[in-house]
Amino acid sequence: MDDDRPLFFHVMAYADDADRDVVDMVSGNPDWEPPAALRDGIREFADAPVADYQYPPSEGNAELRAELAERHDVPVERVVVTNGAGEANHLAMACGLEAHAGNEVILTDPVYPYYAGRTELLDAEAVYVPVADDGTLDPADVRAAASDDTALVVACSPNNPTGAVYGEEVKRELTAIAEAHDALFVSDEVYDEFDFSGEFRSALAFDSDNVAVTNSFSKSMGTTGLRVGYAILPEHLVDPARTRHMLTNVAVTAPGQHAALKALRETPDSYYAGTREMLEERISAFCAALDDAGADYIQPRGSFYVLARFDGFPGTLDNTKRLIDEAGVAGMPGEAFGSAREEWMRFALVTPRAAEAADRLAEYF
């Protein structure tokens, strides 16, 4: 990333300023309702005692950590509540780089741009491993790229932006590679509730000291603005991560933690299943229209993004703007996600108008 400031903001501002109706598929902001219990949790907090308005424990609300530890079957000491998965990834990457040998960070290409930005912020070196055309990651490529200079392997599954789901074998291999090179595998599992393939498995399953798992309620509960997430760290990183967390943020917002805990406890499985179903319908309608438009695309197996390519219309920033002005559809240029998908554009299915957007694309191309 030459530009420190992700392109997101630039494209969103351009779409906002457009003279015409635009279907916004730029950012990963859910448009669906958070769980009722989450709103209830916020409402409850309005009348909470004064003591609840004060610093929560730096490492997070004790009950929230206990609930997360139980769900993930890890000792509660390993759970640190963070300001979203953003801070969880920041902590895991910063502390992993400090504790592990080497200064290289293995990332996939295409990449979630914050990983690339953080690598630069932390004065480390990014090493990109291209994924296959269908979004799958071949661990042999990661093994070939790894060396004793590797400090981190960072991967997100279900994946943003490809929609791929790296299955159990891939994650086991990434863990083994991290173990072989005294590195940390940072497994970002923020889209774990959006697995349509049935193949998602948490990297915690391998019970390795070389794995940190990051997650949040931003996507699973439709509230990227709550800013409550968590890291599950291997033992040797717990103290450094708690210290860094404390000296960066002191603690995570109390009303958000209260609401997240209530929602975690009280939200029925049907909420998550309903969201998944709704997204599968959107994806299916959107992809059908992409077929009509003669576009290439990766069929998402998880998350809620579609990477697509239109013949003779590379996914540059200029063409992204043309698509906003001329077709009324706003996506993200592929260049935001590294060099491997510069021809492509990413569409986030966070609007009930996804099918309409696809029809516009079909008509335009």
Place this chain on the structure above:
Amino acid sequence: MDDDRPLFFHVMAYADDADRDVVDMVSGNPDWEPPAALRDGIREFADAPVADYQYPPSEGNAELRAELAERHDVPVERVVVTNGAGEANHLAMACGLEAHAGNEVILTDPVYPYYAGRTELLDAEAVYVPVADDGTLDPADVRAAASDDTALVVACSPNNPTGAVYGEEVKRELTAIAEAHDALFVSDEVYDEFDFSGEFRSALAFDSDNVAVTNSFSKSMGTTGLRVGYAILPEHLVDPARTRHMLTNVAVTAPGQHAALKALRETPDSYYAGTREMLEERISAFCAALDDAGADYIQPRGSFYVLARFDGFPGTLDNTKRLIDEAGVAGMPGEAFGSAREEWMRFALVTPRAAEAADRLAEYF
């Protein structure tokens, strides 16, 4: 700080576990009500549209920034909303160290321990300038300590833990020292609403490129757990701070920002005046009892802490525990705040039982 983990947690846990009734004066957690509008803001947010539950702008809610910019009479571009003053200080220190020459951080002794911890986290060198017995800071001492190795001067006024208020002339001098050495003066003004001396003046008054001001609603609105604060940065640090903020936290919690904005707009001056008055009464009762106990203490001119020293009873961690067990009063050992006040203890006046605590101390000594 040899120990990365501040002593606060240790002492609080010890007081919690005590077998007897203990008046808790350990941490700076207000015990008074937040403004009604703040609770109303949380309540309102429970029913906000889904879009309000998503990522706020990374640099902060536009209306909140505008409101803060107007109140502080600075261009809105210079305001970054942060996860409390904690993150504001972190950003100012990290970006200041990167942008300014030198690797030394001038701190006062006694010091707020997070400044010392951050200096270490950021691989910089702390240089301590002792304050006078009454808590006042002589800028000549800061000038003598400053050199071209100085990157930051960090000072908090009204001060924690001394209760001193560094007046306009002191802040002007700290600004001039920063300017003379290509350094950044980080002026932590989180206790600005707790000035009993009438001498508080923001460092923004000097309109210098070498000043960053940090603040939050944690103390002024009695809610350290909300985690909404802000940094007002000189122009050259705005972009680096926004980038670092984005790559650390992505954004600040939306319900908290919503509530802070509403409270900022709707809270009458009488709220702040009422809190000040209540604290002045507590301080006066507490200090009168300290007189009875024959203790030395610094008469606070701002904030809500009293540093006190008991003859033949140095403020060690052991004695702090003894005081909990034998007198039923929990303070903080002076060693938490650097080497200059190891004989002292800090008492936070965040309990309606401050006078009772002082009576217990008078009886005990």
